[in-house]
Amino acid sequence: xxxxxxxxxxxxxxxxxxxxxxxxxxxxxxxxxxxxxxxxxxxxxxxxxxxxxxxxxxxxxxxxxxxxxxxxxxxxxxxxxxxxxxxxxxxxxxxxxxxxxxxxxxxxxxxxxxxxxxxxxxxxxxxxxxxxxxxxxxxxxxxxxxxxxxxxxxxxxxxxxxxxxxxxxxxxxxxxxxxxxxxxxxxxxxxxxxxxxxxxxxxxxxxxxxxxxxxxxxxxxxxxxxxxxxxxxxxx
Numbered sequence: 001x002x003x004x005x006x007x008x009x010x011x012x013x014x015x016x017x018x019x020x021x022x023x024x025x026x027x028x029x030x031x032x033x034x035x036x037x038x039x040x041x042x043x044x045x046x047x048x049x050x051x052x053x054x055x056x057x058x059x060x061x062x063x064x065x066x067x068x069x070x071x072x073x074x075x076x077x078x079x080x081x082x083x084x085x086x087x088x089x090x091x092x093x094x095x096x097x098x099x100x101x102x103x104x105x106x107x108x109x110x111x112x113x114x115x116x117x118x119x120x121x122x123x124x125x126x127x128x129x130x131x132x133x134x135x136x137x138x139x140x141x142x143x144x145x146x147x148x149x150x151x152x153x154x155x156x157x158x159x160x161x162x163x164x165x166x167x168x169x170x171x172x173x174x175x176x177x178x179x180x181x182x183x184x185x186x187x188x189x190x191x192x193x194x195x196x197x198x199x200x201x202x203x204x205x206x207x208x209x210x211x212x213x214x215x216x217x218x219x220x221x222x223x224x225x226x227x228x229x230x231x232x233x234x235x236x
Contacts, residue, residue: 001115003028004048008040008066009055009079014100018053018079021107037061041069049074050118051095056080067092075117077110082178099182138164138171145171152188153213155180155196167213191227192220199230 005028009015015033022030031049034040038060040052054076056063067076075093081100095117096110135148147164156163157177164171173180181190187200191210195217202212208224210217219227 001027001118003050003114003118004031005029006031006040006043006049006052007033008035008037008052008058008063009033010035010058011055014055014079014102017102021102021104025104025108026111037063037066040066044070044074051075051077051114053077053079053098056082075114077114097182099179138173147171149188149198150200152198153201154198154215154217155188157194165213165215186230189223189227189230191223192218193222199227199234205231 007015007018022028031047032043034043036059052074054063056078063078075095077096077098078094079098079100096113098106098110134150135146138145138147151166153165155177162173162175162177162180164173181196187198188196189199190196197210197212197217202210204211208219210219
């Protein structure tokens, strides 16, 4: 499919990576590369595009602020290193939300969503790569294990690794917690920089701590409101 796109990102390496991925895997026409929001607004006054790859953290105007100024005909693929903006991004004409560093596999998945959006003229309604079924596969070492989401108590971040804990086992996965978070939805909620918990399995909440399985987990100020919003929906 022939589509016209624009890259808007203040990171030269990120721009270059997207440029290479577009050239090597699509038939799209890359109309230009802009390194801040003001440059992009000036560019779009002169040329038309179908969609933009839009970074969120930029000088002058953020990607979210720029998105509010774009013509309604332009769809958006947000690119960022931060998963916490995902929900807010879908208040715009968002096709997908790519977490940096963008891998070839993830980009190819995005191309399918992008072309489908222009085929059906309807952008996907769900967050990117959310786990909507009740199971998934985890690679730990050389073993690929099938895990039921219903059995997961919590995910614990440990630098470059994530520890997945159920009542039966613990698995160590070479991924960052924010990457795991981007693929989950309630009842899984981030409660701390180091923890995502399954709120459907917690036993009690007391003094800013969660009790789940045999674990006591702190709830930080940063994530308390989001956590309590999920919990209060289940309160009598």
